[in-house]
Amino acid sequence: MVTLNTQKLRITYYTKYTLEVFFMAEILFGFKSVIVNSDFCVVVPVVVYSNADVDKVSIVKNNRGKAGVYCWVNNESGLRYVGSSIDLGKRLLQYYNLKHLMKVHMHIYKALLKHGHSKFTLEILEYCDIDCTIAREQYYIDTLNPTYNILRVAGSPLGYRHTQESIEKLKILGTGRKHSEEAKAKIKAARVGSIVEEEVRLKISSSKLKANLKHSSSAKLKIGLASLARNGRVTYVTNIETGLVDSYASRRAAAIALNIAPLSLKRYLESEKVYNGLYKITDYKP
DSSP: OEEOOTTTOOOOBOOGGGHHHHHHHHHHHTSOOSEEOTTOBEEOOSEEESOTTTTHHHHHHHTTTOOEEEEEEETTTOOEEEEEESSHHHHHHHTTOHHHHHHSOOHHHHHHHHHOGGGEEEEEEEEOOGGGHHHHHHHHHHHHOOTTOOOOSTTSSTTOOOOHHHHHHHHHHHTTOOOOHHHHHHHHHHHHHHHHHHHHHHHHHHHHHHHTSOOOHHHHHHHHHHHHHHHSOEEEEEETTTOOEEEESSHHHHHHHHTSOHHHHHHHHHHTOEETTTEEEEEEOO
């Protein structure tokens, strides 16, 4: 890891008459940490981790909670990727998550999987305020023109364009496309699964309808005894016209059946009034 003091070494633009500054910095730091583009713009990273595999712990720990811009460099090809984050430690940790690298389709991810982290250098180009991370990332994308950055607009998919060759391939693939037998089988299996789900739904609906059916006298007795054993109380609702009696495990259940509030049911029960001119509500508690 090489740390540079950018306060002492502030270089932005230079001409062929000051090329010796670049070579001097290269000799002083013993590493090509000074980046030069075709427009003679010099970028001096704040921190350089020359082996991203060996320096993994330092990379994550030292950048935790810091906002800034980073750059991955392929040590063999020199290809670069520029990114930014409001929490560099958290973001850079994702580059070491194999599952994440394989799930998300990015050129830099594919390169890391292919070559390994030991073949890459990680540069912290600068630390900055959270509010300007995207703006600074855009600056370095424009300045360094990194090859691994397919999207040329920082922080969004805007600016992405398919090549004409890719467009033609997509057109060919979409024309007269037919599913393979394997794909058809998978689609059929998925549909069968949806039918099963529908059947389950129908069963649930039918069970709800059955809940509204009248219980036999013996069933009501069993329900009443079970409720009595469980709660020590049974609520009865008697139809004074037909003489039919329904038993409920709780007052709340009776209130739901009568479509009234539990408090209202309690008042009818305590006052011994007939609800809706039809139902007599009573409690049994030994």
